[in-house]
Amino acid sequence: MKKIEVIQNVLEANETIAKRNQQLLDKHKVFAINIMSAPGAGKTSLILHTMSRLKGKLNIAVIEGDVASTVDAEKVQSEAKAVVQINTRNMPESCSLMAAMIELALKELPLDGIDLLLIENVGNLICPSEFILGEHKRVVISSLPEGDDKPVKYPLIFIDADAVIINKMDLLPHVDFDIAAFRRSVAGLNPKAEVFQLSCKTGEGIENWCSWVLEQVETNATKR
Amino acid sequence: MHELGVTENIVNVALAKAREAQASKVIQINLVIGELSGFVPDCIQFYFDSLSKDTIVEGAVLHFESVSTQLRCRNCSAIFHPEDTQWSCPECQGQSVEISKGREFYIDSLEVE
Numbered sequence: 001m002k003k004i005e006v007i008q009n010v011l012e013a014n015e016t017i018a019k020r021n022q023q024l025l026d027k028h029k030v031f032a033i034n035i036m037s038a039p040g041a042g043k044t045s046l047i048l049h050t051m052s053r054l055k056g057k058l059n060i061a062v063i064e065g066d067v068a069s070t071v072d073a074e075k076v077q078s079e080a081k082a083v084v085q086i087n088t089r090n091m092p093e094s095c096s097l098m099a100a101m102i103e104l105a106l107k108e109l110p111l112d113g114i115d116l117l118l119i120e121n122v123g124n125l126i127c128p129s130e131f132i133l134g135e136h137k138r139v140v141i142s143s144l145p146e147g148d149d150k151p152v153k154y155p156l157i158f159i160d161a162d163a164v165i166i167n168k169m170d171l172l173p174h175v176d177f178d179i180a181a182f183r184r185s186v187a188g189l190n191p192k193a194e195v196f197q198l199s200c201k202t203g204e205g206i207e208n209w210c211s212w213v214l215e216q217v218e219t220n221a222t223k224r
Numbered sequence: 225m226h227e228l229g230v231t232e233n234i235v236n237v238a239l240a241k242a243r244e245a246q247a248s249k250v251i252q253i254n255l256v257i258g259e260l261s262g263f264v265p266d267c268i269q270f271y272f273d274s275l276s277k278d279t280i281v282e283g284a285v286l287h288f289e290s291v292s293t294q295l296r297c298r299n300c301s302a303i304f305h306p307e308d309t310q311w312s313c314p315e316c317q318g319q320s321v322e323i324s325k326g327r328e329f330y331i332d333s334l335e336v337e
Contacts, residue, residue: 004245004334006237010255010263011329013233093226100229127226130262152309156260159323188311188319191298 017099021134028111037141039123045200096127247336293326
């Protein structure tokens, strides 16, 4: 019997495709954001607000990832420059978007006419943290009804986030969510993450978030 | 369940490395997996059994070496294994930490003949 040294990352196949996706996006000057959260935290609502607020400033396309249905794609259709729905139910694995799925979706998008690509991941706080897609920024949404302990329970997704959004701020009087404790947990895991408090219901705080998005897209564009 | 893709990758890497070494059979695949990794060894084993069929890796033992979580306190630089869900530092009780070990997942080596 002989031993062969290997030392190779098991996730390398996904990471190689992700790198290729980012090169393609960069070539066409498209900035991509991967939006992750538990189901129902407000990913689609945030995308809708972001598109309507940044209309006229950026051409925005959306990739919708869901286990099944085209419900979300239909909702964003009228505002987006282009939408691709990925149904992971038809894929060998369904709990998260993966770089190979994005590679296929990018083929269906008119990349030259797009400045910003919003990728709505499958609602899940665990699996998406293992798979990069080729995005430039990773964003996690937590909403008040979920409770303030999510960074403690699902640390990985928060550790890798560039921005963390606290959504449904309008519910604060009705739920026991300790904003300071949540922000402390996030800062402890990931001091560099930007934290935004907003409500997709009332529109409060959306402007700050959109300014950050615009700034990221512009900073990235001048770098290229 | 998201172990299919990574298991395919394990089989492909093992096949390529074994061929390179002109081995006729892979006996064991040694994998190193961090405690914080979201991948489940039993699931990988399940996919492995069907993906490796009729290849020289069929029947190989998947050996998982687990790496326990190791955190570093950003405040006092202490290295520690978390004892609570808050990941607080046992030295200074600080709660700003970074992961130094526990997220790895790689193929370490193969045993072939």
